[in-house]
Amino acid sequence: MPGSEITPVRFRNSDGETADGSLFTTVHSAGERIQRALLWLALLWVLAGVSLFIPLAHFVLVPGFLIAGPVVAVMVYRSEWARERAEGKCPVCGEEATIKLEARDEIPKWIYCPACNAALQITEPD
Ligand SMILES: [Zn+2]
Numbered sequence: 001m002p003g004s005e006i007t008p009v010r011f012r013n014s015d016g017e018t019a020d021g022s023l024f025t026t027v028h029s030a031g032e033r034i035q036r037a038l039l040w041l042a043l044l045w046v047l048a049g050v051s052l053f054i055p056l057a058h059f060v061l062v063p064g065f066l067i068a069g070p071v072v073a074v075m076v077y078r079s080e081w082a083r084e085r086a087e088g089k090c091p092v093c094g095e096e097a098t099i100k101l102e103a104r105d106e107i108p109k110w111i112y113c114p115a116c117n118a119a120l121q122i123t124e125p126d
Contacts, residue, residue: 002026002027002028002029002032003027003028004024004025004026004084005024005025005026005027005081006022006023006024006025007022007023008020008021008022008125009022009023009086009088009122009123009124009125010122010123010124010125010126011086011088011089011090011091011097011120011121011122012091012120012121012123013092013118013119013120013121014119018091019089019090019091020125021086021087021088021089021122022086022088023083023086023122024083024085024086025081025082025083025084026081026082026083027081028079028082033077033078033080034077036076037073037074037076037077038073040069040072040076041069041070041072044065044068044069044073045065045066045069047065048061048062048064048065048066048069051065079104082103082104083101083102083103083104083105084101085099085100085101086098086099086101086111086122087099090113090115090116090118090120091120092113092116092120093113093115093116093118095113095115095116097113097114097115098114099111099114107122107123107124108121108122108123108124109121109122110122
């Protein structure tokens, strides 16, 4: 099971008003990273094997999947964490906001409040 990490963050608008929030991050252990990397390698090489039987396209697909396998496996192995979401009160409208984040998002990050559409910055707490 991947571990989950909750870190305190601060939502700040352009006028300097702030509110506290939480940042949810999935943390992958070394064993999980190896497992996920091998899974991706196997998947892409199986796709290379399947695409052998597609006329003409196999000239591109087979070498493409064979090369993509180890490349993607290394990328997956190197990713030690993945951002999930940020939760907290919007400093502008006061609504409880849950913002979905991309896996590679870094803090500080500008987002929009889903309730009032105000531009907010997710930052480290002072
Ligand atoms: Zn808002």
